[in-house]
Amino acid sequence: MGCMAERLKYKFLEEEKMVDIVVGPDAYKDLPNLLKQAESNREAVNVILSKEETYGDIAPVRLDSNGVSAFVSITRGCDNMCTFCVVPFTRGRERSRDPKSILEEVNQLAEKGYKEITLLGQNVDSYLWYGGGLKKDFETATALQQKTAVGFAQLLQLVAEARPKMRIRFSTSNPQDMSLDVIHTMAKYRNICNYIHLPVQSGSNAILKKMNRQHTREEYFELIDNIRKIIPGCGISQDMIAGFPTETEEDHQDTLNLLKYVKYDYGFMYSYSERPGTHAARKIADDIPEPTKKRRLQEIIALQREHSELRTKANIGKTFCVLIEKSSKKSDEFWSGRTGQNTVAVFPKENYQVGEFVDVKIDAATSATLIGKAIGISQEI
Ligand code: SF4
Numbered sequence: 022m023g024c025m026a027e028r029l030k031y032k033f034l035e036e037e038k039m040v041d042i043v044v045g046p047d048a049y050k051d052l053p054n055l056l057k058q059a060e061s062n063r064e065a066v067n068v069i070l071s072k073e074e075t076y077g078d079i080a081p082v083r084l085d086s087n088g089v090s091a092f093v094s095i096t097r098g099c100d101n102m103c104t105f106c107v108v109p110f111t112r113g114r115e116r117s118r119d120p121k122s123i124l125e126e127v128n129q130l131a132e133k134g135y136k137e138i139t140l141l142g143q144n145v146d147s148y149l150w151y152g153g154g155l156k157k158d159f160e161t162a163t164a165l166q167q168k169t170a171v172g173f174a175q176l177l178q179l180v181a182e183a184r185p186k187m188r189i190r191f192s193t194s195n196p197q198d199m200s201l202d203v204i205h206t207m208a209k210y211r212n213i214c215n216y217i218h219l220p221v222q223s224g225s226n227a228i229l230k231k232m233n234r235q236h237t238r239e240e241y242f243e244l245i246d247n248i249r250k251i252i253p254g255c256g257i258s259q260d261m262i263a264g265f266p267t268e269t270e271e272d273h274q275d276t277l278n279l280l281k282y283v284k285y286d287y288g289f290m291y292s293y294s295e296r297p298g299t300h301a302a303r304k305i306a307d308d309i310p311e312p313t314k315k316r317r318l319q320e321i322i323a324l325q326r327e328h329s330e331l332r333t334k335a336n337i338g339k340t341f342c343v344l345i346e347k348s349s350k351k352s353d354e355f356w357s358g359r360t361g362q363n364t365v366a367v368f369p370k371e372n373y374q375v376g377e378f379v380d381v382k383i384d385a386a387t388s389a390t391l392i393g394k395a396i397g398i399s400q401e402i
Contacts, residue, residue: 022049024111027068028298034064046112047071047097070098070113072155077122080129089346089376091135093126094118095176096142100156101195103222104233104300105262105293108143115147117154120171124183136376137188137344140180145191146198148173174202181210186402188344188361188378189213193220196244197235204251212402214361215252219244220260224279225272228265231305238279245283256362259288263321264314266293266305273317277324284328286364287389292318326388333364333386341366341391342401343381345373356395366391378402 026033027045034043041059044052045068058065075097083091099108100115127138142148151162151170159167171179173191180189189210194217207213223229226238236244248255261276292314295302341360349355349367356375357367368381373395380401383393 022046024107027111028107030066030068034066041065043068045070047074070111072114073116073153075116075118075154077118080126087346087375088134089344090137090139091130092139092141093123093130094142095123095140095145096148096154099143100147101144101235102233102300104231104305105222105265105296107296107299110298112143115144115156117142117148117150117156119154120150120176120179123176124179127180127184127187131184131187134376135187136378137190138180140176140189140191143193144195144198146173146194146200146203148176150176172200172202174200174206177203177206177213178210181206181213185212187212188402190216190363192218194218195235196221196241199244201247201251204248207255208252214363215254216256216258216361216363217248218258218260221279222260222262223265223268223272224276225268226275228268228272228275231267232262232265233300238275241279242282254362256286256360256364257283258363259283259285259290259325261288261290261321262293263290263318264293264309266301266308268309268317273320276317277320280321280324280328284331285325286332286362287329288325290318290321290325330386330388333388333391336364336383336391337386338383340380340382340396341393342378342399343368343395345375345377345379347375360391364391365389366393368393368395371395 022044024046026043030043033040042055042065047070048067051067055065055067076094096117098113098115102109130138149156149159149170149172151159151166189212196219221241222232222234224238295307343358343360343366345356345358347357349357354370355367356370357365360366366381367390373379378399379395380397380399381393382396383391385392
């Protein structure tokens with residue numbers, strides 16, 4: 022089941038004959054029917070991507086949950102067509118989930134004792150509910166529907182006000198869709214974490230264009246400046262691809278310079294590799310030699326590591342509200358949790374408990390972790 026099954030359906034069913042049924046990401050409701058087909062020895066496949074399915078009525082079973090933080094899906098699919106990305110083909114058109122069902126899920130989680138939720142989608146800032154959630158049909162909605170539509174800033178506000186004692190995060194943001202409204206809403210509510218994962222993928226306008234990203238380097242800088250101005254101290258992380266087809270040394274330098282400008286807290290960095298079925302795989306030759314890709318990636322990673330260290334070390338002496346999630350991997354005598362800026366913090370357990378918000382004074386740091394001591398239960402949330 023799922024998007025990989027959908028992508029590899031012929032291999033699974035015909036070449037390897039590994040399975041009897043292939044169920045695409047949105048076809049779970051068809052399972053009884055598919056089982057019947059498989060029982061009568063017929064090939065059972067449903068990989069049709071739905072335009073409406075948001076899994077809104079499904080209460081997920083949270084098998085590996087720590088009982089403290091949970092993901093809540095708010096959108097499915099993506100209407101952007103970044104040339105390297107397989108999501109638009111495997112997850113379908115962008116559609117948003119009814120805010121009522123989102124709030125119900127958040128309330129259920131709060132009642133079960135969860136302390137933090139992450140509103141999740143491929144492109145959360147593009148969230149839009151107008152009585153229906155299919156983004157591409159918004160223009161044909163009635164005037165009243167358009168006027169009363171709920172966008173991402175309003176959804177954030179709804180959730181923040183409904184659950185003031187819960188910490189709220191969201192992921193992933195797309196630079197061209199992140200509005201000033203969202204940034205102001207984050208600044209207004211203490212329980213919305215000051216952290217944004219803001220993939221950029223490249224610092225070069227030429228490469229951004231080849232990637233079909235809908236933002237320029239300059240627009241990205243403007244967004245970063247606004248975030249820093251409206252939410253001082255906001256944590257920001259990135260996704261970056263090194264060695265995208267046609268990338269020159271100059272393009273790569275643009276990426277390094279962008280990193281130097283933003284000085285992200287951390288990032289997820291990869292060298293380019295083709296994803297079958299994407300526009301880039303079909304139409305753009307993967308022409309950067311592997312050693313060049315690897316060298317550029319190493320330069321990006323090294324620079325990011327410097328910035329991460331700079332950011333964490335700047336926190337020494339400060340106090341942060343940390344939500345305790347689990348025992349530290351390195352020592353059973355320390356708790357591990359995250360600050361609102363999404364940095365991991367560890368500190369002696371004393372009598373504190375998982376799920377508590379505590380103020381932690383930081384007295385040391387590595388490039389990825391803050392180390393400190395709890396000074397009491399936090400009043401921040
Ligand atoms: S990279 Fe993100 S925004 Fe671009 S198509 Fe993929 S999911 Fe959509």
